[in-house]
Amino acid sequence: AQSVTQLDSQVPVFEEAPVELRCNYSSSVSVYLFWYVQYPNQGLQLLLKYLSGSTLVKGINGFEAEFNKSQTSFHLRKPSVHISDTAEYFCAVSDNSGYSTLTFGKGTMLLVSP
């Protein structure tokens, strides 16, 4: 079984500042990793995913994440945030067996202020 820890429940940041949202996972097998964003009263939208290959993954809206196997981390970064990035961000993990489901972290609320 896998587990995901998102260390920060809320991250306040000023517009145009850089941000990092932290995600650590636990698994005894190889994993797939995902970041999703959720705006109020909407479903989840995939930001980016790591399946294999390059450990630096680029996603939509200028976000990127780096898979670090030794530290079991998959932190999400953006060099300059906008007001419109205010949303809830979920990290998720699954194993690559083809039979597992996603395990979500508890989410991090990114609050961008002017």
Place this chain on the structure above:
Amino acid sequence: DAMVIQNPRYQVTQFGKPVTLSCSQTLNHNVMYWYQQKSSQAPKLLFHYYDKDFNNEADTPDNFQSRRPNTSFCFLDIRSPGLGDAAMYLCATSRVSGYEQFFGPGTRLTVL
């Protein structure tokens, strides 16, 4: 555009009155999921279908049932909604289990 559609977006029901939420997809994905999400919490998986194979999470209450009559449609039935069932219900699909999931916009259920 290929997508996951949920109807209705907002549903109000009375305590104990059965309600059905629907989900359809044009992605032709094999797997369909139902999640319950309460305020400021992560989505909680209720069950999923891999093709016609139904998989129920161990802690999903018996009050929740699901049907998948064909590849495109999946329904969530709540037989006797309680106040604690008020939540956002999210439908998602994926090509194979454990792969990236595509979410619908959700149905916000209010129980009076």
